[in-house]
Amino acid sequence: MSFRLVTSHKAQIFQVTTDHLIVADAEACKNEILANKSTFSLVMLDLSKVKIVDSEALNTLAEIGRVFSKDKSGRIMVIGDELVIKAIRDKGLADVLPCYTGVVPVPSEENKSKTLSEMNPEFFFKVTLPAIKENLKIYAKMDADFGKPTVCLQKDRPMADIAGVGGFFCNNRKGSLMLCFKEESYVKIVSSIVKKKHLQLEPKISDWSAELVNSILGRVKSDLRTLGYTFNAGIPAVFVGKDLEVFYSKKLATKLDIVKCTGEFGEFYVELMLTDIEG
């Protein structure tokens, strides 16, 4: 096990760079943190790399949390893999070890130096489709399946009644992600999210198409940054209209990459436009 201290905004991050956290490692971690107690008041314990955490080790981490915050001068927080965070919560330790999952750790030196996969539609979908699935699962409690990505011309794209679209930059590429819904599917999804049955597309529920894009791109941003990419997304917009038509500038790609998403809600399309940044 090794620890790395990173100073940021008067806080310290302890990064634990091992797959298995065992009690001896946790003891070492405890000693190091407590030995430095007087020099800082906030510790982020980054367990993102830890996949398995020993039950005793967890108790030792909780002890650090208790000791560190005993005189109310210090705070210790855990960033971790979902399984590790779940283990902390299941043991009822979240009060002494406030934790964050989905928090992107500082990119490792390994990720910084490795050759990145080309940011092509196939790779982008590989990151984006799980984010869409997760959002539908958590917000709407709905499962989603995806078809294979296909390429189509702008004029041949599937019709939609509402679309949420967000633009982004990623390394040397820029693009937009659009979720295109027919009214029936959209209303089913949003009704499930807000736990209130809506029968038609109303202005007060149209915001959800942008919010879904916003949340999805947030997750994509986190995942890509972990892999070493730079990624920035803009504020999503909503397009509404019966069988609406959306056209990109002719300077951009005329072909689009489309993935059909199906589930109990019916279907909708995920549309990606990806192009090089000029100059």
Next chain:
Amino acid sequence: MFSPDSHILVIDDSSAVRSLVKQQLTALGFRNVLEAEHGKEALEKLDSLSKVGVDVHLLICDWNMPEMNGIDLLLTLKAHAKYKSIPFLMITSESETENVIKAIVLGVTDFIVKPFDESLLSEKLSSIWKRTHQKA
């Protein structure tokens, strides 16, 4: 845990998120859930409630908003004697370590990363209550 009569102010420019959080809080039994579209409106609401003797017990606030974003609101509140101790739960899709640490150092009580459901929100409220209660 926060009492069902606690006043909770939800601040988000997205009406979708505001209504979702309000619905989740209502399902958790909270009866006094208030809304604001951005930081400035939140400050106005806090002031107007204060004038009629109503204390807000928790702020649930988006990070990215027009007018006054979550961090600017947090800084304003921390400089305000009356409001600086109100627990502040930040909603965000910005989940980089640097941002999380920056907000925590500035005084945010806890974070919730989108997407989240009712059970995670409940867990966060419980955790915030215990921590702020212990500190009192």
